[in-house]
Amino acid sequence: MKTRFIPLLAVLGCLTGSTAAFAAADEKIKAAAEQEKAPLIETLRDMVMIESGSSDVVGLKKMADFTEGRLKALGAATERRKTTAGAGADMVIATFKGTGSRKLMLIAHMDTVYQRGILASEPYRVDGNRIYGPGIADDKGGIAVVLHALNILKDAGWKDYATLTVSFNPDEEVGSIGSGEIIAELADQHDVVLSCEPTAASPPAKNDSLLLGASGTATGIMKVKGRAAHAGAAPDRGRNALIELSHQLLQTQDVARSIPGTQLNWTTAKAGTVRNQIPEDAEAGADIRLTIPDGIAKLQAALDEKIKNRLVPDTETTVKIVAGRPPFVASERGRALAEMGQAIYAEIDRKLDITEMTGGATDAGYANRSGKAVVVESFGLAGFGYHARDEFIDTSSIVPRLYLMSRMLIEQGKKK
Numbered sequence: 001m002k003t004r005f006i007p008l009l010a011v012l013g014c015l016t017g018s019t020a021a022f023a024a025a026d027e028k029i030k031a032a033a034e035q036e037k038a039p040l041i042e043t044l045r046d047m048v049m050i051e052s053g054s055s056d057v058v059g060l061k062k063m064a065d066f067t068e069g070r071l072k073a074l075g076a077a078t079e080r081r082k083t084t085a086g087a088g089a090d091m092v093i094a095t096f097k098g099t100g101s102r103k104l105m106l107i108a109h110m111d112t113v114y115q116r117g118i119l120a121s122e123p124y125r126v127d128g129n130r131i132y133g134p135g136i137a138d139d140k141g142g143i144a145v146v147l148h149a150l151n152i153l154k155d156a157g158w159k160d161y162a163t164l165t166v167s168f169n170p171d172e173e174v175g176s177i178g179s180g181e182i183i184a185e186l187a188d189q190h191d192v193v194l195s196c197e198p199t200a201a202s203p204p205a206k207n208d209s210l211l212l213g214a215s216g217t218a219t220g221i222m223k224v225k226g227r228a229a230h231a232g233a234a235p236d237r238g239r240n241a242l243i244e245l246s247h248q249l250l251q252t253q254d255v256a257r258s259i260p261g262t263q264l265n266w267t268t269a270k271a272g273t274v275r276n277q278i279p280e281d282a283e284a285g286a287d288i289r290l291t292i293p294d295g296i297a298k299l300q301a302a303l304d305e306k307i308k309n310r311l312v313p314d315t316e317t318t319v320k321i322v323a324g325r326p327p328f329v330a331s332e333r334g335r336a337l338a339e340m341g342q343a344i345y346a347e348i349d350r351k352l353d354i355t356e357m358t359g360g361a362t363d364a365g366y367a368n369r370s371g372k373a374v375v376v377e378s379f380g381l382a383g384f385g386y387h388a389r390d391e392f393i394d395t396s397s398i399v400p401r402l403y404l405m406s407r408m409l410i411e412q413g414k415k416k
Contacts, residue, residue, distance in 0.1 A: 022343045022344060022346070022347050023347070024347065025347040025348050025403075026347070026403075026407060026410075028156065029152065029156070029403060029406050029407060029410075030348060030399075030403055032152040032155065032156065032402075032406075033152060033398075033399045033400075033402035033403045033406065034399050036148045036151065036152055036402055037395070037398045037399055037402075039148065039151075040144050040145075040147075040148045040398055040402070041131065041395065041398070043070075043144045043147060043148065044131065044133075044136060044140060044141065044144050044393070045124055045131075045133075046066065047063065047066065047135075047140040047143065047144070048119075048124045048133035048134065048135060048136050048140060049119070049124060050062045050063050050066065051112075051114065051116050051117070051118060051119060051134070052110055052111055052112055052135065052170075053111065053112055053113065053114050053115050053116060053118075053173075054086070054087065054111040054112070054113070054170070054171055054172075054173045054174045055087050055174075056087075056111075056115075056116050057087050057088060057089050059116065060087070060089035060090070060110060060111060060170045061089065061090070063110040063111075063168075063170070064080060064089070064090045064091075064092050064110065064168070064170070067092050067110065067143060067147070067168050068080065068092045068094070070147050071092065071094040071147070071166060072094075074094075074096075074147070074150050074151060074154055075096060075154065076094035076095060076096050076166065077094070077095045077096075077097075078092060078093065078094045078095075079092075079093050079094075080092060080093075081093055081182065082178075083169070083170060083171055083177075083178025083179045083182075084178045084179075084181065084182075085177045085178040086171045086174060086177045086178040087170070087171065087178075088178075089111075089170035089171065090170065091167060091168065091169045091170065091179050091182060092110070092166075092167070092168040093165065093166070093167050093168075093186070094165065094166040094167075095163060095164070095165050095166075096150075096161070096163070096164040096165075096166075097162075097163060098159035098160060098161040098162060098163070098164065098413075099159045099160065099161075100159065100160040100161045100162055100413050101161075101162050101416055102160075102161050102162055102191050102192070102412060102413055102415060102416075103161070103162050103163045103164075103165075103189065103190040103191045103192075104161050104163070104164045104165070104190060104191065104192050104193075104194075104409060104412055104413070105164075105165045105166075105167065105186065105187060105190040105192065105193045105194070105367075105373070106146050106164075106165070106166045106167070106193075106194050106195075106196060106379075107166075107167045107168075107169070107183060107187075107193060107194075107195050107196065107363055107364075107367060108139050108142035108143045108145075108146055108167075108168055108195070108196040108197075108380065109139045109142075109168065109169050109170070109171075109172035109173070109176075109363065110139075110140075110143065110168050110169065110170050111135075111169075111170050111171055111172060111173050111174075112134055112135030112138070112139075112140075112173060113135075113138075113173045113386075113387045114134040114135060118134045119133075119134065122134050122389060122390070122391075124136075129394055129395045129396050130392040130393070130394060130395070131392060131393050131395060132385075132390055132391065132392045133391065133392075134391060135391065136383065136391055136392065136393050137198040137201075137380070137381060137382075137383025137384065137385070137386055137391055137392065137393045138197065138198050138380075138383070138386040138387070138391065139172070139196065139197055139198065139380060141198055141380045141381030141383055141393045142196030142197060142198065142379070142380030142381070143168060143196070144381070145196055145379060145380055145381060145401050145402060145405055146166060146196055146405070148402055149402050149405035149406045149409070150166075152402060152406045153406055153409060153410070158409070158410060158413070160410070160413035160414065161409075161412075161413045163190070164409075165186060165189075165190065167182075167183060167186055169182075169183065169363065172362070172363055175217060175324045175325050175361075176325060176363055176366060177324075179363075180325060180363070180366045181366070183363050183366040183367055184366040184367065184369050184370065187366065187367035187368070187369075187370075187372070187373045187375070188370050188372045188373065190373050191373060191374065191412075191415075192337070192373060192374045192375075192412050193364070193367040193368075193373045193374070193375045193376075194376060194379045194405070194408065194409075195362060195363060195364040195367060195375065195376070195377045195378070195379065196378075196379045196380040197211070197362050197364075197377055197378050197379075197380050198378065198380040198381055198382065198383045198386065198393070199211075199378045199380065199381070199382050199383075199397070199401075200382065200383075200384055201382040201383050201384045201392070201393070201394040201397065202382075202394070203384075204384070205353070205382070206353070207350075207351045207352060207353045208345070208350070208351075208352055208353070208382050208397060208400065208401070209352060209353040209354060209355045209378060210338040210341050210352065210353075210354055210355070210376050210377065210378050210379070211355045211358060211362075211364075211376070211377035211378040212329075212330035212334060212335060212338060212354060212355065212356055212357070212376065212377070213291065213327075213328055213329050213330060213355075213356055213357035213358065214327065214328040214357070214358050214360055214361055214362045214364060214365060214377060215263070215289035215290060215291055215327055215357075215358070215359050215360065215361050216289070216290040216291065216295070216323075216324065216325055216326045216327030216328075216361060216365055217287075217288065217289060217290070217324035217325045217361045218288040218290060218295075218296055218299075218321050218322060218323050218324050219285060219286065219287070219288065219321070219322045219324060220264060220266075220285065220286030220287075220288050220299075220303075220319060220320070220321050220322075221283065221284075221285055221286075221319070221320045221321075221322065222245065222248060222249070222252075222266075222283065222284045222285075222286070222307075222317065222318070222319045223281070223282070223283050223317070223318050223319075223320075224241040224242075224244045224245045224248065224281070224282040224283070224315055224316070224317045225241065225280065225281060225315065225316045225317075226238065226239035226240055226241030226244060226278070226279065226280045226281070226282070226312065226314075226315045227239035227278070227280050227314065228277055228278055228279070228280040229277070229278040230276065230277065230278075231275070231276045231277055231278050232276060235278055238278030238280070239278070239280070239312055239313070239314045239315050240278050240279060240312055241271055241279045241280055241281050241282035241312075241315060242271035242272060242279045242282045243311065243312050244282070244310065244311055244312040244315040244317065245269065245271060245282035245283070245284055245317075247310070247311035247312070248284075248306075248307055248317050249266050249269070249284055251306055251307075251309060252264075252266075252303055252306045252307070252319075253266060255299065255302045255303060255306055256288075256299060258302065259295065259298045259299060259302060260292070261290060261291045261292030261295055262288070262289070262290050262291075262292065262295040262298065262299055263288065263289040263290075263359070264286050264287075264288050264289075264299060265286060265287050265288075266284050266285070266286045267285060267286060267287050268284060268285035269282070269283070269284040269285070270282070270283055270284075271283070288321065289359055289361070290327050291327045291329060291357065292327070293326075293327070295327075296321050296323055299321060300319070300321050303319045303321075304319065307319060324361070325361045325362075325363070325365045325366065326365040326366060326368075326369050327361075327365055328361075328362060328364040328365040328367075328368050328375070328377065329368070330368065330375060330376060330377075331368075331371060331374065331375075333374040334368075334374050334375055334376050335354070337374055337376050337408075337412075338354050338376050339354070340408065340411060341376070341404055341408060342354065344403070344404055344407045344408060344411070345400065345404060347403075347407070348400060348403055350400050352404075355378070362377055364376075364377040379401065379404065379405055379408075380401070381393045381394070381397050381398060381401055382394045382396075382397035382401070383397075
């Protein structure tokens with residue numbers, strides 16, 4: 001292993017602009033990260049106590065007020081930008097001006113999947129190294145890493161950047177339908193984008209990680225038009241849309257298996273309105289995941305061909321795929337950046353894994369869409385239970401993640 005490690009870091013230095021392989025920890029940054037642990041936990045508690053589901057405009061405004069205030073206190077110029085669709089909540093965009101040449105960007109999201117009132121059944125609580133709370137890992141932990149790493153760097157007098165932009169959006173959990181294009185536009189104006197979704201804690205993960213790939217998303221909509229009839233007196237006069245829908249779902253359920261880089265799962269269905277009528281309309285919805293740019297076109301063509309085979313005569317079936325968040329597949333420059341993260345973790349005797357791909361979807365897809373910026377995902381805290389009960393973060397990840405973010409920004413600022 002040692003014989004391969006040195007050449008890898010040599011290549012890493014060429015790709016990232018780093019002048020040397022890292023060995024010794026930056027003791028000042030490490031000590032500052034340790035000092036920042038308790039304040040970060042307090043910030044986490046304050047944010048978790050703000051319920052901010054993606055449709056909760058009141059809660060999202062509170063989150064925007066909170067984060068904007070903190071960013072202003074750090075010295076940023078801030079703006080609230082309206083999202084273009086969805087609930088109508090604001091993005092918070094903060095800009096810091098430095099003395100260097102690089103343009104750096106940090107992104108995280110303020111919304112959660114949980115509905116208002118969730119704190120009554122899923123309260124903030126501490127249990128050893130775990131702190132539980134709705135949205136605490138996904139993604140309030142990511143916001144906390146951004147705020148407290150920037151505080152570390154502010155206290156250190158770090159200004160080695162031309163522009164440092166922070167973007168917190170309110171609709172990531174619903175596909176960033178109103179902020180995705182804004183994120184893509186902002187990212188294209190920067191050299192590097194660090195996205196702050198969580199990394200998986202132990203268990204199930206053995207080590208913290210950075211992420212190089214995440215699925216894009218799309219929605220599939222299948223509609224069947226049949227003919228209504230009396231279900232008791234004249235069922236044969238009808239054309240049962242529910243039966244035809246069932247047939248079409250069965251014959252299309254594995255269609256994505258022949259198209260590498262795509263995944264399709266039918267997840268919703270509805271048909272009919274009353275028990276005693278042959279249903280004339282039926283509809284199903286699919287969750288679609290993609291890691292290839294032409295995945296939607298290939299799936300659409302395959303589905304259109306499959307549905308030509310009908311079971312119920314005189315019915316009509318249509319399928320439409322609606323694109324969502326684009327896939328994230330890091331470039332080789334992104335891989336080199338993640339490997340720099342591994343070297344930084346090694347400074348404090350921690351192992352950092354690189355995860356190639358996840359079935360989840362993140363805003364790194366928008367940031368990486370044009371390929372102009374170097375993008376890496378999962379700079380947030382280690383946690384688990386996202387989108388479920390008992391979501392938590394592991395407090396033992398706080399210092400390493402603060403150290404990683406702080407050191408990564410410092411090293412990226414050095415590159416000319």
